[in-house]
Amino acid sequence: MTERMLRLLYFAWLRERVGRGEESLALPAEVTTVAGLRALLAARGGGFAALAEGGSVRCAVNQDLAGPATPIGPGDEVAFFPPVTGG
Amino acid sequence: MTERMLRLLYFAWLRERVGRGEESLALPAEVTTVAGLRALLAARGGGFAALAEGGSVRCAVNQDLAGPATPIGPGDEVAFFPPVTGG
């Protein structure tokens, strides 16, 4: 079985809370959407709990803003971050 | 009898139509407001007809915008001009 690898990125206070700016993740077969990935990561607990659906953390898949139903697959770059505050 | 002198100024197309940028005017005793002055000047005819009350020409007395009832007196600077178009 080929591993389905994702690249994950974290920014701002989320990066600080999860203790890393990025990681590689072998995606379980049953995880096919942003919602599924959020549940998987939130289950790690600690700083990752902030990723649970319904919180303030936003998601982008391959650098486009993504909703819960956005599909994810091998090779995708998936970023999680707080509401933006630039400008 | 002392002459009651006014300084009159004209701008933009009004200046061109009346053929002068400024003049001194001895004010008749019965002319005490902008409305009276407009009537006096409009009666000259030609380009001055544009000064008649109800036209588009605006008036300033001593460099403040003025209405028909604004009083005028000796030594005043009274300017007439079209609607402004700067900016």
Place this chain on the structure above:
Amino acid sequence: MAVVRVQAEPFEMGAEFAALAGGRTDIGGVGAFVGQVRDAADGRRIVAMTLEHYPGMTERAVSAIAAEAEARWSLLGCTVIHRVGRLLPGEPIVLVLAAAPHRAAALAATGFLIDWLKTRAPFWKKEEYADGASAWVEAREADDAAAARWQQLPA
């Protein structure tokens, strides 16, 4: 106190911006507007634009408009420079800068300043066309409508 100038010479956007806001730690946002001479209007080719004004009243009127903006939006400063005389297409005519703690006030004050300048300051434009003719620019109803927006209190 607002910086107000009526001048024949060009102005330098960067220098005016720096004079108003450079290094100031109380300013969060600066709004700006520059008006330029275009080379066409209503399909006619423009070769030059002459700005006439009412010396003495002009500075008074512009200063009053700037003071009104400073009071309405609690500005930390503003700059209004309006050129007079004969200008060529591509040349800047007017510069407005408004500085405030936050962007909403800076941007609203910038719009107010240029809208009121266009309807309350004694400047008149005359266009020269490519065929040798010339004509005074007529006041536009759209400018009056834009200025009338600000009769209400600011949001």
Place this chain on the structure above:
Amino acid sequence: MAVVRVQAEPFEMGAEFAALAGGRTDIGGVGAFVGQVRDAADGRRIVAMTLEHYPGMTERAVSAIAAEAEARWSLLGCTVIHRVGRLLPGEPIVLVLAAAPHRAAALAATGFLIDWLKTRAPFWKKEEYADGASAWVEAREADDAAAARWQQLPA
């Protein structure tokens, strides 16, 4: 095509303005906005502000916002420069310029660009305070409300 830059270095307002609009005879008005670091927020003294961003997505998101503005207001050009890294009070953070044939479009596009930048581009601010503490700036409802104004079609 919009000029979009994300950079650590300061920008020069005058140079950017000249690059966009200098001598152009089709531009009637240029709107601008500059955001600066303030030395206080909510009563706390700020000694520095660090801007983090999402390299790659940032340029994409800002370019998309600029393209949207150019299309909505038929702009003749626009410039968006956003700084990243550690900045001190008084330093400029962001520059927006929007050029159009007439002022209404230039000013509206300027407001749109900064409002959307603040709510749609992946930048995050962290403030350092005089007492040594630091905190990430929280998103403001007022910014969302300002951005939401532009969901409607332009006037």
